[in-house]
Amino acid sequence: MTESRINEKVAVVGTGVIGASWTAYFLAQGFTVAASDPAEGAEGRLRAWVDGFWPALETLGLAEGASRDNLSFSSDVAVAVKDAVFIQENGPERIDIKRAILAGIEAAAPADTVIATSSSGLLISDAQEGAKHPERIVLGHPFNPPHLIPLVEVLGGKQTSEESVQKALDFYTRIGKRPIRINKEVKGHVANRLQVALWREAFSLVENGVVSVADIDTAISQGPGLRWALLGPFLNLHASGGDGGITHVLEHIGPAQREWARDLGEYPETDDYIGPMAAGVDAELEGYDFAETLKARDQLLIELIAAKKQAPQLP
Numbered sequence: 001m002t003e004s005r006i007n008e009k010v011a012v013v014g015t016g017v018i019g020a021s022w023t024a025y026f027l028a029q030g031f032t033v034a035a036s037d038p039a040e041g042a043e044g045r046l047r048a049w050v051d052g053f054w055p056a057l058e059t060l061g062l063a064e065g066a067s068r069d070n071l072s073f074s075s076d077v078a079v080a081v082k083d084a085v086f087i088q089e090n091g092p093e094r095i096d097i098k099r100a101i102l103a104g105i106e107a108a109a110p111a112d113t114v115i116a117t118s119s120s121g122l123l124i125s126d127a128q129e130g131a132k133h134p135e136r137i138v139l140g141h142p143f144n145p146p147h148l149i150p151l152v153e154v155l156g157g158k159q160t161s162e163e164s165v166q167k168a169l170d171f172y173t174r175i176g177k178r179p180i181r182i183n184k185e186v187k188g189h190v191a192n193r194l195q196v197a198l199w200r201e202a203f204s205l206v207e208n209g210v211v212s213v214a215d216i217d218t219a220i221s222q223g224p225g226l227r228w229a230l231l232g233p234f235l236n237l238h239a240s241g242g243d244g245g246i247t248h249v250l251e252h253i254g255p256a257q258r259e260w261a262r263d264l265g266e267y268p269e270t271d272d273y274i275g276p277m278a279a280g281v282d283a284e285l286e287g288y289d290f291a292e293t294l295k296a297r298d299q300l301l302i303e304l305i306a307a308k309k310q311a312p313q314l315p
């Protein structure tokens with residue numbers, strides 16, 4: 001049994017799609033959670049979301065003392081962040097708003113509490129400009145939905161201390177997340193850049209008439225995607241090389257791959273591609289109820305995450 005975390009308060013600031021999911025996760029991990037959001041009706045929406053996420057979290061396993069009763073809400077951010085041991089910020093993705101939210105947090109939070117922002121695309125160095133204690137502001141970028149997906153991308157800005165980055169990595173690890181450390185600020189962080197690299201080529205293949213939208217989806221979801229959920233692209237490459245591993249496979253197939261790479265498409269410069277991609281998605285979904293498709297995906301995702309937890313052989 002893990003030690004009870006009931007006396008540790010985690011603050012969640014901004015309780016939309018991402019903040020609500022984080023809230024549910026921190027509650028499931030046994031923390032006391034204090035949430036804040038200025039929007040009308042935010043508390044009711046948050047509690048309804050948490051109720052909706054709870055069965056999946058029960059399936060994945062609750063920490064000792066975990067309960068939805070450990071959630072408090074205030075529209076006043078100062079109330080939420082006072083005495084917090086960790087703060088997860090999830091406000092709107094605009095630099096002026098982020099800075100204002102961070103200033104509000106800093107006015108009431110303990111001076112050494114790490115503030116992690118979920119920001120998908122803002123540079124952490126920009127967000128921490130003008131902060132009182134910029135050294136404790138880090139990126140803690142989750143993947144939607146954070147109550148299920150283990151990945152969190154952690155990164156410090158120009159003024160972040162090494163200690164704060166390490167504290168954030170340790171905190172996420174301790175609560176069962178799989179944080180990765182990003183060493184340099186780049187647009188879109190890492191996992192989204194990898195996705196964009198794939199979408200860029202997928203759009204190009206469809207636009208050039210090589211393959212349909214539906215067949216691209218099959219090519220990934222019934223092909224390499226199955227392996228990618230278990231081992232990343234590098235270990236799959238290593239496995240492809242047999243005894244010679246990645247070195248052999250890159251010596252063997254690398255020259256051909258270099259040629260293919262030279263032939264890859266560019267991301268479309270105008271929005272003309274959107275219509276054909278949407279039409280392709282409509283064609284793929286003919287005969288399906290997409291809400292049911294998503295329900296099935298979410299259920300399988302929970303089962304997969306639970307199964308992966310039981311497989312210590314996987315890194």
Ligand SMILES: NC(=O)c1ccc[n+]([C@@H]2O[C@H](COP(=O)([O-])OP(=O)(O)OC[C@H]3O[C@@H](n4cnc5c(N)ncnc54)[C@H](O)[C@@H]3O)[C@@H](O)[C@H]2O)c1
Pocket residue numbers: 013014015016017018019036037038039042089090091092093101118119120121141142143144
């Ligand atoms: N949606 C995603 O897939 C995703 C994934 C990873 C990270 N993110 C990041 O998470 C953050 C939140 O995104 P979202 O999708 O949850 O947006 P959202 O619009 O669902 O939620 C934003 C919330 O912030 C609240 N808010 C507005 N002003 C505020 C203030 N001054 N103080 C506190 N809260 C305030 C809003 O009322 C709203 O509830 C963004 O930075 C986004 O880039 C989003």
